[in-house]
Amino acid sequence: MITLVANPIRTCTETEGQVCVFSVSIVQQSAWDIPMDSVPLAAGYLKAVIEQDGELATQVDVAICNFRGGMTLPEMGRRLFTTGVPDVLAFSVVGWNYRNFTCLAETYKQLRPDGLVIFGGNHVSYQAQKVFREAPSVDVVINGEGERTFRELVSAVLAAPKEPDFASVHGLSYLDVDGTVQTTPDRERIEDLDEIPSPFLTGAIPLTDDAGRFPYEFALLETNRGCPYKCSFCYWGGAVGQRVRSFSRERLAAELDLFGFHQVETVFLCDANFGMLEADEEFVEDLARVRQRYGYPASLEANWAKNKSARFHRIVKELQAHGLKSSFTLALQTLTEDALSQMRRRNMKVNQWEDLVDWLEAEGLDCFAELIWGAPGDTPASFLEGYDRLAERVPRIAVYPLLLLPNTDYIQQRELHGFTTLRGQHDDFEYVLANRSSPLHEHLQMQRFMYLARLLGENQYFKRLWKPARLLAGLSQSQVIYSLLGWLETSHHPTVAAFLDSFPVIAESPAVAAGHRMLYTRPELDIEIQRWWGEAVVSAFPEQWQDFGTELYIFERWCRPVYQGPEDPLPAGWSLDDDQYLSDPVPFSFPMEELLEQLTAAHTHGPRWSPVTYRFRSTRGFYYHLDNHETGAHYFAHPELVSFSEHAPG
Structure with a gap:
């Protein structure tokens, strides 16, 4: 016993x-x-x-x-x-x-x-x-x-x-x-x-804590198993078999109903290619019915199908019609043809992404892209060229370091590709530090770029700055990142030095999460980054745009999610309005949101001085979701126009 x-x-x-x-x-x-x-x-x-x-x-x-x-x-x-x-x-x-x-x-x-x-x-x-x-x-x-x-x-x-x-x-x-x-x-x-009995319907995984609340970051759910692709870096297809098998609609609908009853905010699907099957449309129909019944879930996150078919478009429309938020993924991995061929993705239509971005933008929906640095066939120059081409349309880019995973094609042909790897200090992953197309010193430099790219782009610490920097200062997204990196490396400010010291050798996710939290908990660090923005970027704007550029960083700061821990007081300038944060009125010299939407490469004349006042509204809970860029994206603040003056006084 x-x-x-x-x-x-x-x-x-x-x-x-x-x-x-x-x-x-x-x-x-x-x-x-x-x-x-x-x-x-x-x-x-x-x-x-x-x-x-x-x-x-x-x-x-x-x-x-x-x-x-x-x-x-x-x-x-x-x-x-x-x-x-x-x-x-x-x-x-x-x-x-x-x-x-x-x-x-x-x-x-x-x-x-x-x-x-x-x-x-x-x-x-x-x-x-x-x-x-x-x-x-x-x-x-x-x-x-x-x-x-x-x-x-x-x-x-x-x-x-x-x-x-x-x-x-x-x-x-x-x-x-x-x-x-x-x-x-x-x-x-x-x-x-x-x-396989449902762990939710059987109670094997309880959905409430002692206080009767849903205790998890989100509800994790499988609707199917399997993957038809054989990408060289991934074991998903090999791990569970190439043919896709699905759980029944009735079971999934019952699980969704349980999630709705317990007011689960987000359902996260761990399928390999959601949006590929007819059953995926049925799942979204049932999700929408649950939302109508309970008001929950509010969002669906998924590993979306690599090739976006008409079914994907119908699913997106259905989500949009019922107010269900999501992050739509372009899993491109690289835009370099040689690297795509070697990772067995050339036969996929994932690089025909421009039309999809246009469609999502026309529908008022955001998307983000995924890239992997370290694939054979890529060099820093080729990778950054693709990164910047993609960033012109999709600035929110998640850049992951290549790992050699067990049972994958890459690890079975490691000698052919000339991989040099390093095991993680606290994990058992093999991080690629060199291959036959890119040596060790280039990989180490790219890891530093990736770290900042993940903080600023993937996690959207910079969200509205990229376009003006490109159109008014002539800086690509990678150039903006390298500009900040160079400024950090020469700064003598103690908080900047502490931030720089936190940079990992490898830009793995736990380190990124720690750096992201540092950005939100060290206001003096953000002030120094604002100073870099003015000195290094806004100074390159046409003179008539520089006042706008200076205020743009302040506008960006107010549009970020509100970070408040369980025991923290309300941040300065914010109050509670039911279950949301609402800012005090914030004056600007220009209609910032309108100018950002209208800004094009043809803008040679500066903006007119037209004072506006905004209040910013944000959903509570970002503190609990900062570590996940997909769920964290739902907490950004939105500006609400309070007053507007078309003409300067006098």
């Missing part, structure tokens, strides 16, 4: 324990430290599978241990093991938590030498040799989809706790008695996904 806390989602030691016949703990940890929990979807599937099995449900107690990215190893160990040590400890492994989980597995084996440690997830699937070499405390690695395999594995351990028959369970790797890695036959993909 083992005493263990039952069903702890947020921690594993904060409720009273109970006696169980057989105890299983499933551990997840999110990518980085954010103020809200992430939905433990993978663990929820496994818990639901066990609890919905007639034979296992009465014999097994399953606990989900869901940790935030910034939680320390000692704290995770305390929460995992203080009240009891489970019979089985299973980890949902990705690159960012691999090292932490190998350490926790080692501690577990000291506490429970006869216990079973299971690793599963894309990062370790078919990587048993590496896992067993680096993490000798791991007993079993699950390959491929894990739900059926996990259920059969638990059954095998229950049947013979001292000598489980691992060989009879398809879809796993294990060490036999002489230390040889044994891998059982692959398990067939799950054709009927409804076979």
Whole structure:
């Protein structure tokens, strides 16, 4: 008999324990430290599978241990093991938590030498040799989809706790008695996904905390599995099979209804290509009905289909008709033809993006683009040329460093491409630092560019500055970023120096999130950036536009989201209006929004002095979503015209 806390989602030691016949703990940890929990979807599937099995449900107690990215190893160990040590400890492994989980597995084996440690997830699937070499405390690695395999594995351990028959369970790797890695036959993909019980409808993942509130950053949901593409950098298609399989409409509609009832703000889909299937249109129809019934969800975020078909346009129209917000993605990765060819994306129509941008703009909708730096075939010059061409139409660009992920084409041909990589300090990803088309020093310089590009472009710290800089100062988006980088590197201001010292060697997401938060919590840093804007950029404007350029940064600052922590006072100049922030009246010398919309390359005459007053309105909650640029984008303030004078006095 083992005493263990039952069903702890947020921690594993904060409720009273109970006696169980057989105890299983499933551990997840999110990518980085954010103020809200992430939905433990993978663990929820496994818990639901066990609890919905007639034979296992009465014999097994399953606990989900869901940790935030910034939680320390000692704290995770305390929460995992203080009240009891489970019979089985299973980890949902990705690159960012691999090292932490190998350490926790080692501690577990000291506490429970006869216990079973299971690793599963894309990062370790078919990587048993590496896992067993680096993490000798791991007993079993699950390959491929894990739900059926996990259920059969638990059954095998229950049947013979001292000598489980691992060989009879398809879809796993294990060490036999002489230390040889044994891998059982692959398990067939799950054709009927409804076979997997819903972790939301079964209550395996509770949707409320002790105060009755939805406790997660957003609701994470799968509508299908599979990907038809075979991009060289990605294992999505290989991980779950090329053919796409869908959950039933009835199940998804029931889950959406539950989200609406609990007033979930955002649903985030982890499908590979949402908008590709007829079922995706049906999903949006059901989402719209739920929104009409409850007023929630308010937004849908997704990995959109790479090729935007007529179905995508219909889905966007449906979302727009029901006031559902979204961020529309152009997953281009690069605009360099040689690099596209080598990453197996040349046959995709993703670079026919101009018409799509025109259409979204005509509909009054925003989009953002995704690029990857470090692909073979790209050089800094070719990459930045594509970046600036894209930025003229889509300034919000997420630029990610190339990673070599397990089981991908890139990693299997690493010698051909001449990759030099570096493992992350706190994760197990291989970051590309050189390849045959770009040497090490170029990659290190590009990482610094990427870091600022992600802060200013991807996270939209600069949102309205790019176009005037290009049209009035002749600076491309990359030139603006490099201008600020050069200014930061020569500044003697202590806050600027601290910000510069925070620059990572590799522009990975946790570092970007930390830098983004620094921009919002160090007002003196923003003042210095404003000074750079005036000295380096506005000074290059035609003289008649310079007053406008000076005020533009102030306008940009008021249009940013309002950052207020749970214990912080209201920021200066802001008050509360129901559940929104409303600014005091702010005077400007020009109709800023109107001028920004009308500004073209043909503008040679300066703007007329026409005083206006705006108030700015912003939704509350940005503090909790700053780390995710897609959900954070919904919190930008909007100017509301209060007064306008067409003529200068006298």
